[in-house]
Amino acid sequence: xxxxxxxxxxxxxxxxxxxxxxxxxxxxxxxxxxxxxxxxxxxxxxxxxxxxxxxxxxxxxxxxxxxxxxxxxxxxxxxxxxxxxxxxxxxxxxxxxxxxxxxxxxxxxxxxxxxxxxxxxxxxxxxxxxxxxxxxxxxxxxxxxxxxxxxxxxxxxxxxxxxxx
Numbered sequence: 001x002x003x004x005x006x007x008x009x010x011x012x013x014x015x016x017x018x019x020x021x022x023x024x025x026x027x028x029x030x031x032x033x034x035x036x037x038x039x040x041x042x043x044x045x046x047x048x049x050x051x052x053x054x055x056x057x058x059x060x061x062x063x064x065x066x067x068x069x070x071x072x073x074x075x076x077x078x079x080x081x082x083x084x085x086x087x088x089x090x091x092x093x094x095x096x097x098x099x100x101x102x103x104x105x106x107x108x109x110x111x112x113x114x115x116x117x118x119x120x121x122x123x124x125x126x127x128x129x130x131x132x133x134x135x136x137x138x139x140x141x142x143x144x145x146x147x148x149x150x151x152x153x154x155x156x157x158x159x160x161x162x163x164x165x
Contacts, residue, residue, distance in 0.1 A: 011044075011083070018076035020044040023064070023084040027056060039064055041072045044083070061086070061093030068094075069101050078102075 014020035022042040030036045035053035042049045050071040054063070072079075084091060099106045 011081070014043075014045040014081070017045050017048075018043050018072070019079055020081040020083065021072060021079040023068070023082060023086075025054075025056075025059070025064070025086075039067050041068065043076075044081075061090040062097035064090075065094045065097035065101065068098065073102075 011020070020043075022040075022044055024040045024042070025037055026040055027037045028035070031053065033053070035055055037054050037056045037059070039052045039054055040049055041051075052067045052071055054067070084094075086094070096106055
């Protein structure tokens with residue numbers, strides 16, 4: 001039998017209510033309503049819980065994300081930490097659906113795929129010591145203007161060339 005030889009790092013203590021939430025799926029005996037499990041969201045600071053009865057058959061990570069939004073996020077907001085012992089496929093499905101429900105686009109690109117993420121790659125290249133290490137005011141303005149509402153300016157867009165590294 002293989003033994004777990006990894007070093008376990010204890011989690012930092014949460015600094016407030018619902019800042020760290022543990023997610024678990026617990027199977028039960030079948031209830032009169034046909035539920036055979038419960039999704040448990042536990043606040044790691046107060047130990048308060050939200051429970052959602054579910055049927056294991058057909059339960060997906062996406063449905064757990066929907067339960068998270070309706071039971072936790074709706075009243076407590078988004079925690080800093082979400083602890084789960086589920087596999088990577090479940091975790092990916094959960095976060096993908098959660099971002100969708102929150103209206104956040106989750107997009108992936110290949111490494112160094114300059115057609116989709118050229119701005120990030122250009123800044124990272126300069127930050128990592130590539131190029132001359134300077135960004136012109138025009139370069140900074142172009143990068144920052146995409147994230148500012150119309151009519152708003154940033155001190156960075158008006159700055160002279162600054163050392164990035």
